[in-house]
Amino acid sequence: MLAFQTHDLEDGKKRVRMEQRISSEAKELIEIAARLQGIPLSEFVVANSVMAARETISKLRMTVLQPQDAEAFMLALADTEPCEALVDLLALHKGVTASHGR
């Protein structure tokens, strides 16, 4: 059977409800997936939402490089000269910010 990871937040008491309206097609798809794993629908929805939430937050705080990022990463890591567009962008800032910047 496919792996299903439960999550630690489920240990807490279930005190609140979340309700969403979704299309019947989406509901059917989710039901099929939950049944495939032998999990009650609500548990499937909650566990996967919690997982997605954790992943979202983690992606905001950390970039986990993959082997295929190596070339791009090394390019950014090299002490390269700034391109003209970047210098121009910062020159614009220089030109108009003398009067602000509280």
Next chain:
Amino acid sequence: MAVDKEFLSTIIIEPLDSRHNRAAFSCGELRIDNYIRHSAANHSKKDFVKVYVTVQKKSDIVIGYYALGPHSIDASSLPAELSKNMPKWTSIPSIYLSMVGVDNSCQGRGLGSLLVSDAFKRCVQAADIIGGHFIVLDAINDNAARLYRRCGFVDLPSQDFRMLIGIRTVRTAIAAAG
């Protein structure tokens, strides 16, 4: 790039606080609108990110903003032969530029460029104080990605729209800009 220098000289960029009116902010990207209207103040107050807004002098109406937060890059999966050119830490301190938005009423006058350059300068200042190797961001669409690419950002192939640039390069650009 259209730049209205007279307009830009009338604006102020400052940290978001409770007196800023952001209820009517609308830039055409719903996610960016929602963030400044509903979440930015709370996240900034709790020190998860810092949000910088732009207003015109003598006004509290937010016409643009950006948000910065701490970030790190986990480079531990990169091939070992590259490691001699890399910082020895597997986690590399960086800064994440999470949102940039300009209100519809002020678009096409160079405010977006000014906000981005202000964000870059602030990243360099932050890196000068506590260290920081890269500015990292997720371009919200192809247009934004093109703009950042033109400034020297590189795309990370494994991550949709995630791009980065070395802070040293930006620091050099600031010096070159005079």
